[in-house]
Amino acid sequence: MTTNNSGSATLTTLQITVAVYLATLGITGISVYSSGGSEFLRSFARIFGGGTGSLDLVVAIVELVAGVLVFFALFPFTGSRWRFAACFISAVLWLVWVFYSLVFHNALQPTLISWLNRLALDLVVAVSLWLVSSQYR
Numbered sequence: 001m002t003t004n005n006s007g008s009a010t011l012t013t014l015q016i017t018v019a020v021y022l023a024t025l026g027i028t029g030i031s032v033y034s035s036g037g038s039e040f041l042r043s044f045a046r047i048f049g050g051g052t053g054s055l056d057l058v059v060a061i062v063e064l065v066a067g068v069l070v071f072f073a074l075f076p077f078t079g080s081r082w083r084f085a086a087c088f089i090s091a092v093l094w095l096v097w098v099f100y101s102l103v104f105h106n107a108l109q110p111t112l113i114s115w116l117n118r119l120a121l122d123l124v125v126a127v128s129l130w131l132v133s134s135q136y137r
């Protein structure tokens with residue numbers, strides 16, 4: 001992928017943003033699961049479809065790890081293959097989770113508009129991860 005300095009800076013900013021989003025989403029999920037969380041954390045988890053099941057804890061841990069991996073892929077001490085793999089695997093796992101949570105678990109819930117909004121947000125994250133991974137290919 002050919003990028004100029006501006007394009008590279010944009011992808012770097014996108015990568016940092018997605019890494020922070022995934023890491024904080026994971027931390028929030030772990031906090032809600034392990035301690036019951038504060039009312040703010042419980043309401044934040046409900047916004048993103050989180051509950052108190054063990055699957056939610058596994059997803060939160062994967063989100064946290066993915067966020068850390070995507071962040072560390074910024075540094076030159078990681079090879080291009082490792083950077084690509086970290087971002088690409090994060091994108092694939094994110095899409096699997098989106099498909100599971102929005103099709104099998106909460107299809108068109110609570111309303112069509114809110115479901116489409118959540119789908120759009122999740123697809124923005126997936127496309128961002130895909131774009132970031134493609135710069136390392």
